[in-house]
Amino acid sequence: MSSINYSEKIPNNVNLSEDRTLQRALEQWQPNFLGWWGDVGPDGSSNFDVYLRTAVSVDPQGWAQFGHVKMPDYRWGIFLNPAEANRKIHFGDHKGEAAWQDVPGEHRANLRRIIVTQGDTEPASVEQQRHLGLTAPSQYDLRNLFQVNVEEGRHLWAMVYLLHRYFGRDGREEAEALLERRSGDQDNPRILGAFNEETPDWLSFFMFTYFTDRDGKFQLCALAESSFDPLARTTKFMLTEEAHHMFVGESGVSRIIARTCQLMNELKTDDPARLRAAGVIDLPTIQRYVNFHFSVTIDLFGADQSSNAATFYSSGLKGRFEEGKRADDHLLKGQTYKVLEVQGGQLVEKDVPMLNALNEVLRDDYIRDSVGGIERWNKVIEKAGIPLRLKVPHKAFHRNIGSLAGVRVSPDGRVVSQAEWDANVARWLPSAEDRAFVGSLMGRVVEPGKFANWIAPPVMGINRQPVDFEYVRFA
Numbered sequence: 096m097s098s099i100n101y102s103e104k105i106p107n108n109v110n111l112s113e114d115r116t117l118q119r120a121l122e123q124w125q126p127n128f129l130g131w132w133g134d135v136g137p138d139g140s141s142n143f144d145v146y147l148r149t150a151v152s153v154d155p156q157g158w159a160q161f162g163h164v165k166m167p168d169y170r171w172g173i174f175l176n177p178a179e180a181n182r183k184i185h186f187g188d189h190k191g192e193a194a195w196q197d198v199p200g201e202h203r204a205n206l207r208r209i210i211v212t213q214g215d216t217e218p219a220s221v222e223q224q225r226h227l228g229l230t231a232p233s234q235y236d237l238r239n240l241f242q243v244n245v246e247e248g249r250h251l252w253a254m255v256y257l258l259h260r261y262f263g264r265d266g267r268e269e270a271e272a273l274l275e276r277r278s279g280d281q282d283n284p285r286i287l288g289a290f291n292e293e294t295p296d297w298l299s300f301f302m303f304t305y306f307t308d309r310d311g312k313f314q315l316c317a318l319a320e321s322s323f324d325p326l327a328r329t330t331k332f333m334l335t336e337e338a339h340h341m342f343v344g345e346s347g348v349s350r351i352i353a354r355t356c357q358l359m360n361e362l363k364t365d366d367p368a369r370l371r372a373a374g375v376i377d378l379p380t381i382q383r384y385v386n387f388h389f390s391v392t393i394d395l396f397g398a399d400q401s402s403n404a405a406t407f408y409s410s411g412l413k414g415r416f417e418e419g420k421r422a423d424d425h426l427l428k429g430q431t432y433k434v435l436e437v438q439g440g441q442l443v444e445k446d447v448p449m450l451n452a453l454n455e456v457l458r459d460d461y462i463r464d465s466v467g468g469i470e471r472w473n474k475v476i477e478k479a480g481i482p483l484r485l486k487v488p489h490k491a492f493h494r495n496i497g498s499l500a501g502v503r504v505s506p507d508g509r510v511v512s513q514a515e516w517d518a519n520v521a522r523w524l525p526s527a528e529d530r531a532f533v534g535s536l537m538g539r540v541v542e543p544g545k546f547a548n549w550i551a552p553p554v555m556g557i558n559r560q561p562v563d564f565e566y567v568r569f570a
């Protein structure tokens with residue numbers, strides 16, 4: 096007889112030890128997860144002691160405990176926010192009814208699809224980032240990378256818990272498949288496009304955590320409104336972790352910009368060639384990375400008109416961002432929303448039923464939110480007395496999904512010919528040469544308190560530790 100107390104082996108607040116079937120299923124999945132982590136998780140990291148934040152419960156004392164741990168010993172757990180008594184469905188056709196504690200049969204396939212699609216992004220990003228530890232610009236940054244990685248691993252656990260607990264055999268099969276797909280794999284890729292792109296360097300990593308983890312925030316916020324209460328409670332807790340990922344991205348890009356501006360002033364130049372020779376990343380290159388990551392990420396919201404989006408909303412599976420704070424009828428029937436399309440060589444707005452445009456609604460909420468960080472980056476440039484400003488490209492630029500897919504649009508929103516696109520694309524998107532240059536800067540810095548030449552130190556350390564704290568102890 097096994098005497099393993101599973102409620103200790105997997106930290107959780109879902110009474111795992113009282114559900115033997117679920118316990119056994121997760122017991123079988125756990126070694127496969129660790130095998131996946133060993134195969135395609137952070138490269139060469141298994142002996143490092145890393146100063147990580149671990150959640151052991153969802154209350155303020157328990158969700159952010161800091162200490163050095165070996166990453167494969169990280170306590171990936173299952174945490175749901177506390178249940179809200181008598182929670183009611185607050186949008187869609189079931190509005191006013193009690194929230195579901197189990198999966199209604201008629202919504203089973205759609206809910207499973209939503210959970211699998213979210214779950215698939217979590218291990219994908221770990222795979223995309225797996226080689227970055229080899230070129231970390233500092234111990235502080237290495238620690239932040241690993242923090243993001245272990246939490247994406249925990250987000251996978253969160254979705255797998257839902258699949259195992261509520262979807263029986265097909266849920267268990269989906270949980271296995273989540274460990275089998277691979278980012279960028281020709282035969283068995285991850286589900287969504289942006290999660291099959293490479294994250295080859297640290298500028299890409301910071302852009303990814305700023306832009307693409309923010310897509311995560313908006314998807315999770317929409318799912319936190321779900322009528323399926325366990326999904327709502329799970330995603331609410333995931334959001335507490337997501338905030339740190341976006342902080343890593345925003346502060347990372349900000350520190351790169353600060354260092355570049357410092358060199359621009361020291362050398363009194365804005366010539367990219369001279370700045371590159373001095374070993375920093377010129378601002379036009381940073382703008383091209385913004386253009387790339389922004390456009391690839393807004394594709395993640397899906398087609399601008401989608402009958403699935405309407406179904407997910409009306410049946411109560413997925414709400415809007417901050418659904419509860421909106422002062423409308425939360426049914427949206429008969430309402431319209433503006434989407435873009437090309438007519439006679441021009442971008443024009445047209446009104447479509449809002450229910451079908453809910454992907455576009457969420458994309459527009461995302462765009463408003465992501466612009467904020469760009470403004471803070473511009474403050475750094477402004478403070479240095481440099482006139483250039485970064486901006487997000489037009490939302491029709493470089494799109495691959497929906498009615499704008501394949502239409503050639505410049506970053507400032509003009510429909511252009513293929514010839515004009517070809518002549519300018521190297522100014523608009525990172526070229527092979529840009530990527531090779533950024534790649535050439537990447538080299539590992541391991542001494543506490545030391546930073547690579549192309550990035551400024553952070554203003555503060557993690558958990559009030561000094562910047563030169565030993566965040567990673569190398570074995």
Ligand SMILES: [Fe+2]
Pocket residue numbers: 217246247250311
């Ligand atoms: Fe995540």
Ligand SMILES: [Fe+2]
Pocket residue numbers: 247308311337340
């Ligand atoms: Fe994340």
